[in-house]
Amino acid sequence: MxxxxxxxxxxxxxxxxxxxxxxxxxxxxxxxxxxxxxxxxxxxxxxxxxxxxxxxxxxxxxxxxxxxxxxxxxxxxxxxxxxxxxxxxxxxxxxSLDILAKQSSLALPVAVATDARRKEIYWALYDGPAADGSRRRLEGPAVDKPAEVAHVLAGLPVIGRGAVLYGEVLGATATGASAGSAAGTIGAVGDEPEVVEYxxxxxxxxxxxxGTLQVTAPDPLYLRRPDVTMSGGPKSVLPK
Amino acid sequence: MSENEPLILGIETSCDETGVGLVRGHTLLADAIASSVDEHARFGGVVPEVASRAHLEAMVPTIRRACETAGVKPSDVDAIAVTSGPGLAGALLVGVAAAKGLALSLDKPLYGVNHLAAHVAVDTLEHGELPKGAVAMLVSGGHSSLLAVEDITEGVEPMGSTIDDAAGEAFDKVARVLGLPFPGGPYVDKAARDGGDRAYVTFPRGLTSQRDLERHRFDFSFSGLKTAVARWVEAKRRDGEDVPVNHVAAAFQEAVCDVLTRKAIDACKDRGYEHLLIGGGVAANSRLRQMAEERCAAAGIAVRVPRPGLCTDNGAMVAALGSELVRAGKTPSPLGLPADSSMPITTVLN
CATH class of the missing domain: 3.30.420.40 (ATPase, nucleotide binding domain)
Structure with missing residues (x-):
């Protein structure tokens, strides 16, 4: 099993x-x-x-x-x-972005964007589905500010939580993410938004x-370094 | 005797050590440790995300190493114990999730235990059964506490703790001021032993004045001491004088150990206990061990300190506490066990 x-x-x-x-x-x-x-x-x-x-x-x-x-x-x-x-x-x-892409039933190339916090998205681009339902990843995964990659994602339906949070930035022609919708697709052709959030x-x-998802080693895709600040040495404790 | 007792695997990930220990009864079979301390040294302290990432990578290899050392298979394990708190939340979670993965896969009970209580229980591996009624002094980079322990499986009663910095934290900060590497404890100890004059300067003993003792008889404070050392050193440097690192290290260490041992013995007397247990990373300090032996002997108190390798964080101590809990017939933790970064010391088992 x-x-x-x-x-x-x-x-x-x-x-x-x-x-x-x-x-x-x-x-x-x-x-x-x-x-x-x-x-x-x-x-x-x-x-x-x-x-x-x-x-x-x-x-x-x-x-x-x-x-x-x-x-x-x-x-x-x-x-x-x-x-x-x-x-x-x-x-x-x-x-995990590959899983989301596979969840889309759209017969089109798609972008996946999820919430990376700090006003950023994790994203990747995918080809349209092959006959077996698999999608080839064309770019990503990467982490960026939505505005910085909006031109890369332009014109593509966006799958995932990032579409809900940054729909306006990612695609001015969004049709799928109507107000109050929990759906995670914008820019979809047609009027049935898909719910692909997680x-x-x-x-x-x-x-x-x-075999329609590509497997790798079970290693984390962090994409960011840990937040650390180098120590600048001890602070002065004598009165100025 | 020992061979009939259950085999306990313990996992510790509350800070920067990935520890996996195997214990049967009071017998230590394996104590595998992977430390990420070198990755933190250049930052002058433990970086939580760096520690958490290292725990994920070290977990499976450390479990394997422990099993190989003990000559057992994972399927031989009778129960899993894991530190569920207190500690760094993200770091704890890696250990807790791994322990659950083991418990699920092996279909064995899970015990989510208190890190501080484990520091007390580890002494069973070296000196056998814990005394009925003892004061435990836990001194590390994250904790400085005096605890009354009647029965470790039932709970511990906090008597006092630091009101600011932990003792080990003071060692780290003073090491920084003296230009010694992180973690400070071993380097300060070594500098002091290399001809340091303990009486070269008399640094302040926090919370020992009559007035402080009324409110904080069993509490500690090391923040003022750390600042006093920094001021002294900085003033010397400002005046263009050499800083005698060995003497300052010895004098600082003397102040810490003086307060720790004085209050620990006072706590024993207050409770009428004849045993003092010392644990935590600072318990590896040579001057603390020496002073505790001398003063406890004079006060008619038996002092028990595990060997230095068992004082610092490790998986064996978690397995040791798990072993006590299993023997006492305690109910295991649910699979929904949380990682509890601020787990109270009064809770031994979650």
Missing amino acids: LLAFDTSSAAVTVALADPVSGNVLGSSTTVDALRHGELLAPAIAEVLATAGVGVKELTKIAVGTGPGPFTGLRVGLVTARTMADVLGIEVVGVC PSAEVLATGVVT
């Missing part, structure tokens, strides 16, 4: 799939940006129990590698690595089984 999960967004999403057919046997998604560490393990236990699958029946683990907020992202990665190591099974990573572990699981 393939166990898949992603903690790169505000959602903790878990799915279990048949390793041959890719059929999803169970899944769980909870949106709570501050409790990844508390939610993931119980969600895995529950998905396994509900599907009647024992942990020793797992044959592979797939995990979203971000980019995303570091603290939550690491919860998924360290869980995947330790579980796979002690179970003696394979673990693979998938760029990566789905179900899509991750089936994509890995069918």
